Amino acid sequence: MIDPRLHYETPLLCTPFHARTAALNKLNSWVPWAGYTTALAFDDVTTEYTAIRNQATVYDLCPMRKYRITGKDAVSYLDHLTLRSVSKLKTGHVHYTAWCDEHGKLLDDGTLFRLREALFLLCCQEAHLPWFLDSAIGFDVDVTEVTEEIAALSLQGPCSCAVLKCAGFAEAAQLKPFQVAELPWEDQGTLTISRTGFTGDLGYELWTTPDRALELWDLLFDAGHLYGLRAAGTSALNMTRIEAGFMITNMDFIAAGQAVRNDRARSPFEMGLEWMVDFEKGHFNGRRALLDEKRRGTSKWALVGLDIEGNVPAENALVYHNKTREVGHITAALWSPAAKRNIALAMLERPYHAGRSNTLWVEIYALRELEYHKLMVKARVAERPFFNPVRRRATPPADF
Amino acid sequence: MTSYDAIVIGAGSNGLAAAGRLAKAGRKPLVLERAGRPGGGAQSHEFAPGYRVSSVAHLLTMLDPRVEKGLNLAQHGLAYAARTMATTALSTSGDHLVLRGPYGAHLEGSISERDRAAWTELRRKLLRFAAVLRPLKDQAPPKPGHGSLTELVQLARVALKARMLGRDDLREFMRMILINVADALNDEIADERLKGVVAFDAVLGAHLGPRSPNSLVLILNRLAAEAAGETAGIALPKGGMGAIADSMSAAVRAMGVEVRTNADVCSLIVENDRAQGVVLGHGQEIRAKAVLAAINPKNTFLDIVGHRHLDTETVRRTRNIRTRGTASKLHLALKDRPDFKGADLSTRLVIAPSIAAVDGAFDAVKYGAFSPDPVMEIIVPSAIEAGHAPDGHHVLSAIVQFAPFALNVGWEAGRAAFLERIMATLDLYAPGIRALVEKAELLTPADLEERYGFAGGNWHHGELAVEQMLFLRPFIGAAHYETPISGLYLAGAGSHPGGGVSGAAGWNAAERMLAREGRA
Numbered sequence: 074m075i076d077p078r079l080h081y082e083t084p085l086l087c088t089p090f091h092a093r094t095a096a097l098n099k100l101n102s103w104v105p106w107a108g109y110t111t112a113l114a115f116d117d118v119t120t121e122y123t124a125i126r127n128q129a130t131v132y133d134l135c136p137m138r139k140y141r142i143t144g145k146d147a148v149s150y151l152d153h154l155t156l157r158s159v160s161k162l163k164t165g166h167v168h169y170t171a172w173c174d175e176h177g178k179l180l181d182d183g184t185l186f187r188l189r190e191a192l193f194l195l196c197c198q199e200a201h202l203p204w205f206l207d208s209a210i211g212f213d214v215d216v217t218e219v220t221e222e223i224a225a226l227s228l229q230g231p232c233s234c235a236v237l238k239c240a241g242f243a244e245a246a247q248l249k250p251f252q253v254a255e256l257p258w259e260d261q262g263t264l265t266i267s268r269t270g271f272t273g274d275l276g277y278e279l280w281t282t283p284d285r286a287l288e289l290w291d292l293l294f295d296a297g298h299l300y301g302l303r304a305a306g307t308s309a310l311n312m313t314r315i316e317a318g319f320m321i322t323n324m325d326f327i328a329a330g331q332a333v334r335n336d337r338a339r340s341p342f343e344m345g346l347e348w349m350v351d352f353e354k355g356h357f358n359g360r361r362a363l364l365d366e367k368r369r370g371t372s373k374w375a376l377v378g379l380d381i382e383g384n385v386p387a388e389n390a391l392v393y394h395n396k397t398r399e400v401g402h403i404t405a406a407l408w409s410p411a412a413k414r415n416i417a418l419a420m421l422e423r424p425y426h427a428g429r430s431n432t433l434w435v436e437i438y439a440l441r442e443l444e445y446h447k448l449m450v451k452a453r454v455a456e457r458p459f460f461n462p463v464r465r466r467a468t469p470p471a472d473f
Numbered sequence: 474m475t476s477y478d479a480i481v482i483g484a485g486s487n488g489l490a491a492a493g494r495l496a497k498a499g500r501k502p503l504v505l506e507r508a509g510r511p512g513g514g515a516q517s518h519e520f521a522p523g524y525r526v527s528s529v530a531h532l533l534t535m536l537d538p539r540v541e542k543g544l545n546l547a548q549h550g551l552a553y554a555a556r557t558m559a560t561t562a563l564s565t566s567g568d569h570l571v572l573r574g575p576y577g578a579h580l581e582g583s584i585s586e587r588d589r590a591a592w593t594e595l596r597r598k599l600l601r602f603a604a605v606l607r608p609l610k611d612q613a614p615p616k617p618g619h620g621s622l623t624e625l626v627q628l629a630r631v632a633l634k635a636r637m638l639g640r641d642d643l644r645e646f647m648r649m650i651l652i653n654v655a656d657a658l659n660d661e662i663a664d665e666r667l668k669g670v671v672a673f674d675a676v677l678g679a680h681l682g683p684r685s686p687n688s689l690v691l692i693l694n695r696l697a698a699e700a701a702g703e704t705a706g707i708a709l710p711k712g713g714m715g716a717i718a719d720s721m722s723a724a725v726r727a728m729g730v731e732v733r734t735n736a737d738v739c740s741l742i743v744e745n746d747r748a749q750g751v752v753l754g755h756g757q758e759i760r761a762k763a764v765l766a767a768i769n770p771k772n773t774f775l776d777i778v779g780h781r782h783l784d785t786e787t788v789r790r791t792r793n794i795r796t797r798g799t800a801s802k803l804h805l806a807l808k809d810r811p812d813f814k815g816a817d818l819s820t821r822l823v824i825a826p827s828i829a830a831v832d833g834a835f836d837a838v839k840y841g842a843f844s845p846d847p848v849m850e851i852i853v854p855s856a857i858e859a860g861h862a863p864d865g866h867h868v869l870s871a872i873v874q875f876a877p878f879a880l881n882v883g884w885e886a887g888r889a890a891f892l893e894r895i896m897a898t899l900d901l902y903a904p905g906i907r908a909l910v911e912k913a914e915l916l917t918p919a920d921l922e923e924r925y926g927f928a929g930g931n932w933h934h935g936e937l938a939v940e941q942m943l944f945l946r947p948f949i950g951a952a953h954y955e956t957p958i959s960g961l962y963l964a965g966a967g968s969h970p971g972g973g974v975s976g977a978a979g980w981n982a983a984e985r986m987l988a989r990e991g992r993a
Binding site: 211356 | 746775780781782784786787788789792950957
């Protein structure tokens with residue numbers, strides 16, 4: 074055990090996969106993520122991105138916050154905590170959900186795994202233990218942060234199922250999207266595999282304990298050799314998540330618990346998550362405010378996908394109505410190699426997200442050799458995901 | 474089946490006031506009281522054969538005139554054994570100082586001319602400041618940013634009143650409103666007895682010492698109130714505080730209100746996120762479109778509403794309501810007249826010889842101990858009117874400070890020791906009093922919680938302190954008698970303007986309900 078008073082000597086921790094990721098990180102390109110050293114890129118971002126879309130990749134998920142919820146009232150607790158109906162989530166299934174404060178503003182989003190009848194795992198971007206514990210007052214549940222108890226790898230790409238089969242987890246092929254199963258791992262123990270991911274592609278997330286992390290890594294790389302398995306960093310992952318249209322807390326919206334400015338918090342309606350708000354399940358945190366917002370139509374913003382003319386990524390650009398009135402900003406942008414479109418996620422003032430969206434222009438400052446080229450290009454609201462291959466849903470997945 | 478327009482939980486002064494206000498408006502409320510009789514903290518009991526005392530509060534300082542007149546309490550038996558009671562600042566030497574008239578309009582006893590003049594000026598200032606704050610007590614607290622026009626007009630009236638103080642007094646008002654009572658006194662007065670009694674009054678019922686910030690505003694709160702028609706007066710109802718319980722329940726019953734005792738509400742019926750009635754302990758459901766909870770806000774939210782209907786923030790705020798009770802109640806059955814070195818027993822007797830004495834007494838409670846040298850407010854009702862004790866005998870009632878709700882050694886172990894310290898203190902001021910005691914009853918803050926539902930033993934159902942006043946009482950989001958559950962109103966002392974047997978919170982809550990009903 075490290076003396077907690079000496080925390081400053083190791084401001085960033087290493088994940089259980091660090092020995093392997095460090096060996097592969099030719100660029101020595103690291104980025105802090107939730108207190109861990111994580112790879113931004115290993116050797117070439119484009120190659121890593123291409124591998125996610127064409128081969129198979131592993132991505133070290135360990136810094137993601139993970140919470141274990143158990144106990145008699147686990148379902149009613151999670152129903153009260155989160156927006157979706159947890160009673161409808163079957164054992165062995167996963168759903169994407171989010172949770173709000175009393176004002177109906179998003180605190181975070183994440184994936185909720187129902188591993189057993191009364192055993193859940195909630196994975197998300199930000200730390201929420203005090204919130205989860207305070208929300209548990211009056212419920213017979215046990216909420217524990219298990220971030221450090223779990224080593225997680227995301228195995229993504231068209232060949233990911235093939236790699237798993239090769240590694241001895243043939244039954245993984247039967248998993249439908251958003252299913253999770255505990256599969257026997259050779260002669261000892263089990264490996265929890267879920268058909269989930271952040272790339273919008275065929276993919277799985279693998280959950281084990283830190284002591285078996287390197288064993289899992291080596292097993293996958295042995296099995297994936299012929300499938301072009303490689304490690305992917307956060308830059309490549311970010312490209313794919315924009316193509317998939319996924320948002321990231323504190324990048325596409327500010328978590329209500331952290332927003333310093335009053336007007337920065339966003340409601341689920343404003344983030345395109347109205348489909349997950351279940352008003353019929355009884356009271357949940359933020360319900361009164363959300364019902365009020367819905368009834369009175371007071372949502373101010375809308376997160377939308379944009380299709381932008383040209384091929385210059387519109388990162389950090391402002392969005393205008395008729396080139397004059399500022400109506401929002403880009404939160405993530407990319408020239409999408411898979412979709413062959415210049416795409417973005419944008420936070421737009423209502424009602425410019427809908428009816429009047431043919432009037433949208435994006436002002437891009439393209440930095441070219443120390444000079445900004447100011448571009449005013451047309452944009453239109455586009456359906457998300459921008460890239461949505463059939464293989465993402467097919468069960469069993471084809472071998473590529 | 475009888476149907477009710479509203480259910481009032483708790484038949485204390487606020488519950489009965491709320492029910493009375495609703496009945497006046499032609500509504501039909503049902504009052505449910507857990508105990509065997511109505512009254513809450515405003516009742517009397519016999520603690521020894523033939524000896525009756527006011528159970529908790531023993532003097533009236535802030536009964537809301539809207540309640541007293543609106544419910545015609547005089548017609549229903551409320552009379553006064555004493556109005557505008559004087560206060561005697563006791564001295565061990567017998568050199569007592571008596572404050573006569575409303576809050577010491579005249580001082581009797583040996584005190585310097587300089588102090589007399591200084592007190593006259595300080596008292597004038599405090600009463601003027603209190604008058605500015607007075608209108609706030611009769612209305613729902615202002616809602617910063619979201620007030621209705623009427624509320625804004627009411628608030629503007631308070632601001633105008635403050636402005637009308639004139640330049641010098643307004644500056645003094647702004648300077649003094651949040652300072653501590655010790656500084657305010659030390660700036661002007663030299664006499665320790667006088668300073669002691671005012672400092673004591675400021676922190677009576679609070680978890681504050683006289684040097685704690687914001688302690689002066691508590692004395693202003695008290696001076697803003699009236700009792701028996703006298704601003705800043707102190708009154709003793711005939712027969713003790715039981716007269717409040719009796720006259721209020723008689724008044725509301727005369728208006729057709731049903732008051733049901735031994736009715737323990739265990740949960741709220743919530744349908745479509747609206748309060749629709751309550752469930753009693755034995756499972757009986759009683760339905761009504763509105764429920765007014767004139768009980769502790771902690772019980773209301775955590776036990777009766779339940780966590781499942783509340784947002785996490787509301788649960789947090791409810792649990793964080795500070796409810797540290799520091800006052801104990803002492804009842805002595807005496808076989809003869811006690812002698813406080815010649816003090817007039819028909820006055821309120823205060824043992825608080827100096828600011829330092831009050832501050833020192835408070836010090837102990839910060840560390841979980843009771844004061845080794847407690848300060849106290851004593852009355853001897855049997856010396857004022859007959860009927861409190863057998864002939865020739867007397868009954869003494871005292872509010873004793875300070876003692877914590879959770880005593881470091883536990884109350885079972887510490888009770889006798891605390892009583893001994895109280896008796897030792899009393900013996901200094903009334904030598905020989907120990908020999909007169911036939912029976913002593915000491916109610917610690919823990920006893921007060923158990924008997925009367927005062928969470929933490931705090932008789933305001935949440936400390937009355939600046940950070941828990943007005944729109945912060947009991948907390949933001951529930952400070953205007955309304956709660957996140959529509960149809961559920963907070964009508965108890967935990968809401969503005971607080972406790973002290975006034976009925977104001979209940980009255981205001983009922984008015985809020987009627988206004989909401991009109992708008993719905």
